[in-house]
Amino acid sequence: MTAKCPQCGFRADLLTETTYHTCSQCSAVYRVYQGQSISEQYFRHEPEESLAWGALLGFLDTEGACAPSRPGEIAFTYHPFWLADRADGSTLFKAAVSLPDSFQPPPSPPAGDLEFSKNDISSSKSSIDPEDAFPGAAGLKRLRLLQVPLYLISYEVAREKYQATVSGCTWQVYASRLPEDNGIHISLPRLTFLAVYLTVLIIAGLLAPTIIWRFGIFVVILLAAWALERYGFGRG
Amino acid sequence: MVDEAIRTVPLICGRCGLWMAAKKEQVVYQCSGCGDTWELAQGQIAPRKVVYLSGNGDIMLPFWNAEFRIACQEGAIADTAGFMALCGLIKSLDDLATIAPQLYVPAFALPPQQAIRIGRNMTVRFPRFSESAHAGQPFMAVTICERDVQQLAELIVLAAIVEGRRNNPDFLASFGVELSGLRLVAIPFTLRGRKLYQAQMNLEV
Amino acid sequence: MATIIFKCPQCGGPFEFAEGDNSSLCRFCGISSVITGDTGIHRLVIPERVDLKAARTSVRKLLDREAGQEFAASFSFNGGSLLFLPFWRIRGIAMGWQWCEKETFKEEIGYDENGARYTRRVKGQNERIFSLIAKPLIFNSPAGDYTAFGTVRVGLAGDVLQCEPMDYPAVAARGSVIDPLKGVAQARQEALAMARDTSESEGIVRRESRVRILSEWLALMYYPIWNLHFKRGDRVYPVIVDAVNGEVSRCRFPREKQREPFLPLAMIALLVIGWTTMPVAGVAATILAAYLMKYRTGALNISAIIRMLAEIPERGGGVQRG
Numbered sequence: 001m002t003a004k005c006p007q008c009g010f011r012a013d014l015l016t017e018t019t020y021h022t023c024s025q026c027s028a029v030y031r032v033y034q035g036q037s038i039s040e041q042y043f044r045h046e047p048e049e050s051l052a053w054g055a056l057l058g059f060l061d062t063e064g065a066c067a068p069s070r071p072g073e074i075a076f077t078y079h080p081f082w083l084a085d086r087a088d089g090s091t092l093f094k095a096a097v098s099l100p101d102s103f104q105p106p107p108s109p110p111a112g113d114l115e116f117s118k119n120d121i122s123s124s125k126s127s128i129d130p131e132d133a134f135p136g137a138a139g140l141k142r143l144r145l146l147q148v149p150l151y152l153i154s155y156e157v158a159r160e161k162y163q164a165t166v167s168g169c170t171w172q173v174y175a176s177r178l179p180e181d182n183g184i185h186i187s188l189p190r191l192t193f194l195a196v197y198l199t200v201l202i203i204a205g206l207l208a209p210t211i212i213w214r215f216g217i218f219v220v221i222l223l224a225a226w227a228l229e230r231y232g233f234g235r236g
Numbered sequence: 237m238v239d240e241a242i243r244t245v246p247l248i249c250g251r252c253g254l255w256m257a258a259k260k261e262q263v264v265y266q267c268s269g270c271g272d273t274w275e276l277a278q279g280q281i282a283p284r285k286v287v288y289l290s291g292n293g294d295i296m297l298p299f300w301n302a303e304f305r306i307a308c309q310e311g312a313i314a315d316t317a318g319f320m321a322l323c324g325l326i327k328s329l330d331d332l333a334t335i336a337p338q339l340y341v342p343a344f345a346l347p348p349q350q351a352i353r354i355g356r357n358m359t360v361r362f363p364r365f366s367e368s369a370h371a372g373q374p375f376m377a378v379t380i381c382e383r384d385v386q387q388l389a390e391l392i393v394l395a396a397i398v399e400g401r402r403n404n405p406d407f408l409a410s411f412g413v414e415l416s417g418l419r420l421v422a423i424p425f426t427l428r429g430r431k432l433y434q435a436q437m438n439l440e441v
Numbered sequence: 442m443a444t445i446i447f448k449c450p451q452c453g454g455p456f457e458f459a460e461g462d463n464s465s466l467c468r469f470c471g472i473s474s475v476i477t478g479d480t481g482i483h484r485l486v487i488p489e490r491v492d493l494k495a496a497r498t499s500v501r502k503l504l505d506r507e508a509g510q511e512f513a514a515s516f517s518f519n520g521g522s523l524l525f526l527p528f529w530r531i532r533g534i535a536m537g538w539q540w541c542e543k544e545t546f547k548e549e550i551g552y553d554e555n556g557a558r559y560t561r562r563v564k565g566q567n568e569r570i571f572s573l574i575a576k577p578l579i580f581n582s583p584a585g586d587y588t589a590f591g592t593v594r595v596g597l598a599g600d601v602l603q604c605e606p607m608d609y610p611a612v613a614a615r616g617s618v619i620d621p622l623k624g625v626a627q628a629r630q631e632a633l634a635m636a637r638d639t640s641e642s643e644g645i646v647r648r649e650s651r652v653r654i655l656s657e658w659l660a661l662m663y664y665p666i667w668n669l670h671f672k673r674g675d676r677v678y679p680v681i682v683d684a685v686n687g688e689v690s691r692c693r694f695p696r697e698k699q700r701e702p703f704l705p706l707a708m709i710a711l712l713v714i715g716w717t718t719m720p721v722a723g724v725a726a727t728i729l730a731a732y733l734m735k736y737r738t739g740a741l742n743i744s745a746i747i748r749m750l751a752e753i754p755e756r757g758g759g760v761q762r763g
Contacts, residue, residue, distance in 0.1 A: 033691050044617070051519075051677060053668070053675070054519075054670075054672065054675055054676055054677030055677050055679065057675055057676040057677070058676040058677045058678045058679075061676050061695050062678070062693040062694075062759075063694045064695075067676075068759065069707065073556075080708070083622065085624050085626070085627075090627060090630075091622065091623065091624075091627065098489050108586040109585065109586060109587070109622045110586070110589075111524075111526065111585045111586065111587055111590070111619045111622075112617075112619060113617045113618060113619060113620060114620040142624070166655065170589040170590075170679075171670075171677075172589050190652060190750075190751055194709075194750060198709060198713070201713040201714075202707065202711060202713055202717070205714060205717030205718075206712050206717055208717075211718060214717065214718065218710050218713070218714050221710070222706055222707060222710045226702060226703050229706070230702065231701040236606055243476075243477060243606065244447050244456070244458075244474040244475065244476055244477075245474060245476075245477055246450050246451070246474050246477045247464060247471065247474055247475055255472045255473065255747055256471055256473060257466075257477070258463075258464040258466075259464070260459070260461075260462040260463065260464060261461075261462070261463060261656070262464060263463055263464060265464075265475075276463070276475050276477060279477045281475075345574075348534060348536055348573075348575030348655075349573065349575055349625070352573065352575075358670065366664070379656070380655075380656070381656075384655040384656060384657075387536055387537065387653040387654070387655055388536070390538075391536065391538060391573060393716040394538060395573070399571070402571045403540070403569040403570075403571050404543070405540055405569075405647065407648050408538070408571075408649055408651075408715060409649065415712045419463070439696075
């Protein structure tokens with residue numbers, strides 16, 4: 001069987017259809033499916049976990065969600081996605097391998113700088129045939145396997161686990177649920193400050209002989225507490 | 237990913253080496269020195285044959301000319317008699333009845349509606365031309381390229397067909413035009429006032 | 442209309458092609474050349490006019506203008522890169538035919554049993570209309586999903602600015618060249634759908650058409666944008682700046698409004714002074730405190746009270762684009 005390299009066009013004689021082949025001319029990796037050469041391409045990306053984590057925190061911040069107090073687990077991977085052109089000109093995009101747990105895949109192909117895969121690039125191979133990925137989709141042409149750089153992040157907020165996927169191409173965050181910021185937590189220093197303030201007020205209120213004395217002492221205590229707070233006392 | 241970038245190709249006659257002048261929208265180029273005609277094909281200047289047709293006139297207008305057959309719900313219509321029936325024309329055809337009809341598509345710059353009207357008028361007049369011995373005369377700039385002829389051909393043929401047929405969606409859905417023997421021809425016209433006139437077809441452009 | 446600048450093959454002078462032209466004349470030596478692209482696709486690039494420093498300044502100015510200097514200063518620049526986004530650009534003439542079946546109505550005059558005249562709308566026979574379409578077509582479409590980059594005004598820039606032929610190695614040395622993922626077939630479909638789209642749809646029951654693009658001039662135009670990152674603490678915020686006009690296309694900088702510390706302290710003091718004086722004063726102080734709480738924070742519930750006491754910053758507002 002003859003197959004044409006999708007990168008350089010070199011025609012090679014192949015023994016089987018479904019194995020990955022490396023072009024002898026340009027080293028591009030491709031597979032052959034139903035007589036069609038399927039190119040494998042990856043988005044150029046330099047992994048940077050700290051940036052992915054920062055992007056997630058920034059996203060949670062802009063969405064008004066609660067941020068985790070400690071870093072989560074970050075796994076970087078090149079995840080395979082099928083990209084198919086339909087006869088009518090539209091495109092189909094679907095994960096070739098299911099993402100683990102409840103990580104959300106990107107819904108559309110990201111924008112990035114593509115390169116043809118070579119054998120030395122570590123990438124997860126597809127375990128789903130295009131037909132399984134796009135059942136009933138007739139007239140598919142120009143099938144491509146895109147290796148998309150993804151950061152799979154697991155983190156914890158208030159003892160509940162959450163997952164988020166960060167795209168290495170656009171730093172967009174995909175998550176099915178976000179930790180809600182209900183905000184009803186007071187830090188210990190703040191609680192202590194308020195408790196001392198309240199105690200002093202109550203004692204002063206009970207011990208003050210007249211209402212005028214009481215009012216005067218309360219104003220002093222209030223101004224003192226306000227001054228202390230402005231200098232950073234009692235902030236969590 | 238690396239792709240071939242946009243580039244320019246010098247407009248030089250492949251026969252005599254002269255620089256050829258061209259209008260911005262022109263797609264077929266003629267050398268002013270030797271009269272040879274050229275076009276851009278696969279990134280290079282390649283020869284383009286132009287057939288000069290006989291007739292009276294000193295102004296040559298270019299047309300795309302081809303035999304055509306119509307595919308429609310009644311089947312394939314490949315002769316002039318069948319085409320005339322579709323057009324609702326009553327005309328004595330003599331020996332033309334059984335031969336394939338000829339289509340003429342103006343290849344020079346015209347407003348689209350006018351181009352379709354002229355193409356329709358020429359096609360339904362069934363002109364008969366012979367090839368001229370005088371080749372190499374300058375002709376008006378060709379601005380319609382070969383790949384656009386198919387769409388114009390469909391519109392010209394539809395413009396010739398009776399309205400009753402055109403307004404039938406089933407007819408339109410199955411309608412198609414197949415061209416064969418497509419060639420670029422130059423037909424002589426004479427200047428009459430501010431218009432160009434072709435005596436054989438009694439046609440004014 | 443985009444203008445493409447080349448070097449004349451004869452004299453080396455700057456040589457201009459307007460978009461849609463097949464050939465052009467050199468102003469200096471008078472020779473003509475034709476233009477050709479990869480499989481009929483002209484690849485062009487709009488050079489960037491804004492450098493990294495100017496892009497950063499643009500973001501700072503936006504934050505400063507909309508949220509103040511202190512807010513702007515809370516964010517620090519954390520790196521960025523230049524991207525070239527491909528857009529399909531199609532020019533030509535959309536030509537074809539269109540057939541439609543349209544409902545028609547007529548007004549019928551009648552008289553009721555009392556002799557009063559009335560008119561009513563009666564459906565007539567459907568009208569069938571065949572028409573030719575011939576209109577100029579200028580179409581721009583992103584060659585991929587660029588929602589992450591905000592609104593890019595490639596159409597306007599392409600019409601006004603000078604473009605250069607795409608020299609991939611030279612452009613790739615300045616930034617990342619994004620690969621087109623939407624094919625030309627899909628771009629053509631969209632262009633034809635736009636050409637076919639008519640505003641008149643009332644009463645149309647059926648429509649058929651066959652339209653193609655004649656004298657097609659197809660280009661893949663690369664538009665530059667800056668993809669920047671700004672940091673506040675351990676949070677990273679992506680920002681997109683148009684590298685042609687310097688405008689911030691997309692950003693989301695959330696604002697945290699620190700609460701005024703005096704109010705919660707004053708309310709606690711008010712409550713204590715009221716309840717330590719007499720119960721009636723305590724009730725009055727409670728009502729006053731509740732009113733102040735509602736007036737300043739807009740809510741009167743446990744969660745709002747705790748947020749105010751704990752000085753959890755108010756969220757909302759900030760600077761947002763795209």
